[in-house]
Amino acid sequence: MLAYAIESPDATAQILDLAIPAPLAGEVLVKVRAASINGFDLAVATGMLVGAMEHRYPVVLGKDFAGTVEAVGDGVTQFAPGDPVFSVVMKPYLGDGSLAEYVTVPEQYGIEHLPEGLEMATAGALGLAGSAAVGTLDAAGTISGKTVFVSGATGGVGSLLTQLANHAGATVVATARPGGGAEFVRGLGAGQVIDYTGDVAGQLATVAPGGANVVFHLAGAPDSLAPLLAPDGRIVSTLGFGADQNDAAVAVMANPDAATLGRLADEVLAGRLRVPVERTIPLVESAAALDAFGGTLGKVAISVG
Numbered sequence: 001m002l003a004y005a006i007e008s009p010d011a012t013a014q015i016l017d018l019a020i021p022a023p024l025a026g027e028v029l030v031k032v033r034a035a036s037i038n039g040f041d042l043a044v045a046t047g048m049l050v051g052a053m054e055h056r057y058p059v060v061l062g063k064d065f066a067g068t069v070e071a072v073g074d075g076v077t078q079f080a081p082g083d084p085v086f087s088v089v090m091k092p093y094l095g096d097g098s099l100a101e102y103v104t105v106p107e108q109y110g111i112e113h114l115p116e117g118l119e120m121a122t123a124g125a126l127g128l129a130g131s132a133a134v135g136t137l138d139a140a141g142t143i144s145g146k147t148v149f150v151s152g153a154t155g156g157v158g159s160l161l162t163q164l165a166n167h168a169g170a171t172v173v174a175t176a177r178p179g180g181g182a183e184f185v186r187g188l189g190a191g192q193v194i195d196y197t198g199d200v201a202g203q204l205a206t207v208a209p210g211g212a213n214v215v216f217h218l219a220g221a222p223d224s225l226a227p228l229l230a231p232d233g234r235i236v237s238t239l240g241f242g243a244d245q246n247d248a249a250v251a252v253m254a255n256p257d258a259a260t261l262g263r264l265a266d267e268v269l270a271g272r273l274r275v276p277v278e279r280t281i282p283l284v285e286s287a288a289a290l291d292a293f294g295g296t297l298g299k300v301a302i303s304v305g
Contacts, residue, residue, distance in 0.1 A: 003016055015284055029072070036156075054092070054094065062089065062302070064086075064087070064256075065304075086111075088110045088261075124302070128256065131256035133158075133161040146171070152218030155219060173192040175194050212233060229248060236250055277298055
């Protein structure tokens, strides 16, 4: 199979021809049809996770994907060959990844049946960013009628969170550059847009004089966000900024369990959530997809096969 992978500790990521993995007991082998690029992939490709996570070479990049079950390992009961699925690779080591023609994942975590009506191209870019957005929203508590500030609204997580927060009844203030970025987040439901290259606190004061009830920290320096909070406000961070650094902060991580993936699928099918994809790039051009990741409005998707 073709895969975008790092062959050895001193190598860079490239397209390699690797053996198709065999599913172990409790695992599902999926023929990948669609995937996407996430910030995690950039961290792996640049060596940021060396020493932080076990690397089993060759390390195939990629987290979320959609495809069709090819085979199952012993003991698997929830999936069968031919089932369309979408998933996030959530193994405790780096090695198996979704930027490949095939990937194995555990049956019990990070995979769900693809419901009728949800296209694979959409589902392939939904799992990781979507589960991060859902976890971030849930950590904020009730936001209906409140003002929320989304720092990093144009990215994969932010573009989904902006929509979810809007549908939850919040007044969404989002960061973006003037022009295309501002139009993009307004189209997702942002009521107000702040230019993050300018005086953020001053701009927020004009649209929310009392501050934001919730600040969603998806990008930027966290210390600059605390002054934006209303009294008793909360910072919810996907970047590791939590109570150890600020009493008002809580750090969250994506949890793509079956319930969360199902919830995301329901939101898409109900028309309350769309996955904005700026570019779709074939697997063999994954290096170009990684280069295109920074500054993208929404997601960079990968087509496989």
